[in-house]
Amino acid sequence: MKPLLSVENLKMHFPVKGGVFLRSVASCKAVDGVSLMIHEGETLGLVGESGCGKSTLGKCMVRLLEPTGGRVDYDGSDITHMKRHDLLPKRRDLQMIFQDPAESLNPRHTIGEIVSEPFIIHGIGDRQERLAKVGELLEKVGLSASAAEKFPFEFSGGQRQRIGIARAIALNPKMIICDEPVSALDVSVQSQVLNLMMDLQSDLGLSYLFIAHDLAVVRHVSDRVAIMYLGKIMEIADADAIYENPRHAYTKALISAIPIPDPTKREDPRFLEGDVPSPINPPEGCAFGHRMDHPKWKESVGMDLALREVGPGHWVQPCPCCTNL
Amino acid sequence: MIRPCRFPDPTLFPYMPLLEVTDLRTGFDTDYGRVVAVDGVDFSVERNKTLGIVGESGCGKSVTALSVMQLLPRPAGNILGGSIQFKDRELVEATPDVMVDVRGDEIGMIFQEPMTALNPVQKIGRQVSEVFILHKKMDKATAREASIDILEKVGIPSPEIRIDEYPHQLSGGMRQRVMIAMALGCKPDLLIADEPTTALDVTVQAQILKLISDLQAEMGMAVILITHDLGVIAETCDEVVVMYGGRIVERAPVLELFANPQHAYTKGLLRSIPRLDRKRKTKLPTIEGNVPSLDKMPSGCRFSTRADIEHDEASITNRPAYGEISPGHWVEKCPYCYQPD
Numbered sequence: 001m002k003p004l005l006s007v008e009n010l011k012m013h014f015p016v017k018g019g020v021f022l023r024s025v026a027s028c029k030a031v032d033g034v035s036l037m038i039h040e041g042e043t044l045g046l047v048g049e050s051g052c053g054k055s056t057l058g059k060c061m062v063r064l065l066e067p068t069g070g071r072v073d074y075d076g077s078d079i080t081h082m083k084r085h086d087l088l089p090k091r092r093d094l095q096m097i098f099q100d101p102a103e104s105l106n107p108r109h110t111i112g113e114i115v116s117e118p119f120i121i122h123g124i125g126d127r128q129e130r131l132a133k134v135g136e137l138l139e140k141v142g143l144s145a146s147a148a149e150k151f152p153f154e155f156s157g158g159q160r161q162r163i164g165i166a167r168a169i170a171l172n173p174k175m176i177i178c179d180e181p182v183s184a185l186d187v188s189v190q191s192q193v194l195n196l197m198m199d200l201q202s203d204l205g206l207s208y209l210f211i212a213h214d215l216a217v218v219r220h221v222s223d224r225v226a227i228m229y230l231g232k233i234m235e236i237a238d239a240d241a242i243y244e245n246p247r248h249a250y251t252k253a254l255i256s257a258i259p260i261p262d263p264t265k266r267e268d269p270r271f272l273e274g275d276v277p278s279p280i281n282p283p284e285g286c287a288f289g290h291r292m293d294h295p296k297w298k299e300s301v302g303m304d305l306a307l308r309e310v311g312p313g314h315w316v317q318p319c320p321c322c323t324n325l
Numbered sequence: 326m327i328r329p330c331r332f333p334d335p336t337l338f339p340y341m342p343l344l345e346v347t348d349l350r351t352g353f354d355t356d357y358g359r360v361v362a363v364d365g366v367d368f369s370v371e372r373n374k375t376l377g378i379v380g381e382s383g384c385g386k387s388v389t390a391l392s393v394m395q396l397l398p399r400p401a402g403n404i405l406g407g408s409i410q411f412k413d414r415e416l417v418e419a420t421p422d423v424m425v426d427v428r429g430d431e432i433g434m435i436f437q438e439p440m441t442a443l444n445p446v447q448k449i450g451r452q453v454s455e456v457f458i459l460h461k462k463m464d465k466a467t468a469r470e471a472s473i474d475i476l477e478k479v480g481i482p483s484p485e486i487r488i489d490e491y492p493h494q495l496s497g498g499m500r501q502r503v504m505i506a507m508a509l510g511c512k513p514d515l516l517i518a519d520e521p522t523t524a525l526d527v528t529v530q531a532q533i534l535k536l537i538s539d540l541q542a543e544m545g546m547a548v549i550l551i552t553h554d555l556g557v558i559a560e561t562c563d564e565v566v567v568m569y570g571g572r573i574v575e576r577a578p579v580l581e582l583f584a585n586p587q588h589a590y591t592k593g594l595l596r597s598i599p600r601l602d603r604k605r606k607t608k609l610p611t612i613e614g615n616v617p618s619l620d621k622m623p624s625g626c627r628f629s630t631r632a633d634i635e636h637d638e639a640s641i642t643n644r645p646a647y648g649e650i651s652p653g654h655w656v657e658k659c660p661y662c663y664q665p666d
Contacts, residue, residue, distance in 0.1 A: 049526040156615045186381035188612035191597040220599040257531040259556030272528040275496040
């Protein structure tokens with residue numbers, strides 16, 4: 001199967017400026033050598049703690065950020081350094097849904113203006129056609145066509161996220177990067193939006209990169225799941241394999257930290273001390289082994305930590321401390 | 326007349342509630358008239374126990390907590406009626422002076438967003454030692470010592486260095502630990518935690534919840550945990566109150582609530598969370614529609630606008646009775662939302 005979108009050894013290092021002349025004194029390695037691919041019609045879940053670089057990776061994939069290294073291929077062509085003019089047609093296929101629907105919709109625009117903007121940018125249809133399209137899109141995401149005349153503040157969080165989704169599917173994209181699409185929503189509304197996203201996927205044949213920190217949500221919508229830590233992928237596998245047979249210590253810790261909504265199954269979570277270290281000057285070797293202060297961490301310094309396949313489609317970072325490989 | 330103290334010795338009466346809230350009503354005066362955010366809420370907490378208050382945004386769970394602390398934004402927010410009995414005191418009628426003594430000393434509170442709850446231009450030490458200076462009348466040097474102790478207790482590494490840092494120098498989890506240190510500094514009898522882990526990662530959430538329950542075991546305080554996460558409720562609470570539209574729709578011990586939910590809203594909430602044992606990529610059961618805004622809430626069964634079963638006129642206009650159906654299990658008995666089998 002040919003991948004729709006793939007990234008290879010992708011790096012996004014932000015310069016850290018300091019000193020009197022604001023020279024760059026260090027670099028923040030938000031994404032540090034990530035390789036993965038997303039196939040047509042597939043959902044890849046991307047999980048990690050805040051600050052691990054998952055949103056940055058998503059933004060690099062749609063070229064909202066220009067990566068400092070590696071390459072991004074979309075549908076067979078290299079878009080890593082593609083010119084704005086050439087990139088525009090690709091952007092039709094590559095859309096994004098943001099976390100906070102309150103902040104990603106312009107409060108001074110009507111819903112009609114917000115959802116028709118993609119058509120204007122890409123010069124599609126005249127005013128009448130656009131209006132008709134907007135009505136159709138709003139109905140597709142479960143709102144009424146009359147919503148086009150209202151403003152974002154007149155809607156609840158869940159409805160606003162539906163508007164964000166309508167805008168993202170306006171141009172019949174093939175791939176949507178969803179950056180924490182349900183994190184800001186209430187439980188009962190969250191399931192409505194997740195259902196909508198799964199319905200749209202089967203109707204329109206969409207591929208998703210689903211970025212989230214809620215592992216139960218990610219498991220539910222994803223075909224495969226990638227676990228990210230400090231700018232690197234630690235483990236990537238089928239969603240069932242990740243949850244039933246996690247190989248990396250970080251994946252295990254993440255899964256055990258999920259509160260289970262069943263009071264009969266109370267258990268002490270496998271304890272994970274400390275916070276994610278700063279991606280400026282990350283530790284050498286296995287970053288997670290370093291956080292755990294694992295006795296075998298020293299052995300991982302200088303080792304080749306490229307992902308290794310341990311089962312069909314199950315890739316994991318080999319290191320003596322976290323995976324015993 | 327001197328009122329006899331109702332709590333001579335907590336060890337003699339361990340099952341007496343520490344906090345008892347009866348028929349609490351809190352409203353806000355807005356440009357469009359008065360909006361009742363908490364509409365007749367009853368609950369109680371005992372020492373050593375954790376009460377969970379769960380509900381979606383706008384259901385009145387935070388306003389309930391702010392009412393107990395008397396931290397409602399004035400003059401718009403007011404307690405309209407009911408009683409809040411804390412130990413031997415009635416807090417609804419308490420003067421501001423009394424509340425200053427109670428807040429921070431006998432009742433501690435943790436807020437959701439440690440970023441905004443801490444003062445960004447004051448060092449950690451000054452903010453933590455404030456409680457000791459205010460309530461324990463310590464001088465600055467002793468308060469500093471006490472602050473280092475409590476920071477160490479909440480698991481902040483090298484507290485003697487951290488105490489001279491500013492909030493922005495700490496991570497989210499560390500900031501929440503500082504909040505907890507401030508709330509627990511005076512060993513309060515009651516800790517109110519309003520969404521203490523919502524802004525944190527799952528791994529840090531687990532650390533913070535463990536910390537709260539460890540400190541509870543050590544100090545014997547009662548905890549009110551406000552959250553929208555049923556997973557957190559299941560892992561930490563003894564009793565649960567489910568709120569919707571400013572009212573309690575169901576209240577039960579945690580095992581009972583998860584095993585035997587009775588109200589349609591509780592059932593809907595429990596069904597709609599994605600679980601690790603559910604089949605992937607299947608349709609999640611949902612609760613239709615959105616929470617109506619408070620001024621559009623029906624006066625009868627508040628859940629009637631979203632329930633699967635159509636309600637008749639009477640149940641939409643008349644408030645359903647709220648009663649106990651088995652020991653400790655209370656339900657709002659709307660004939661459509663509560664159908665015992």
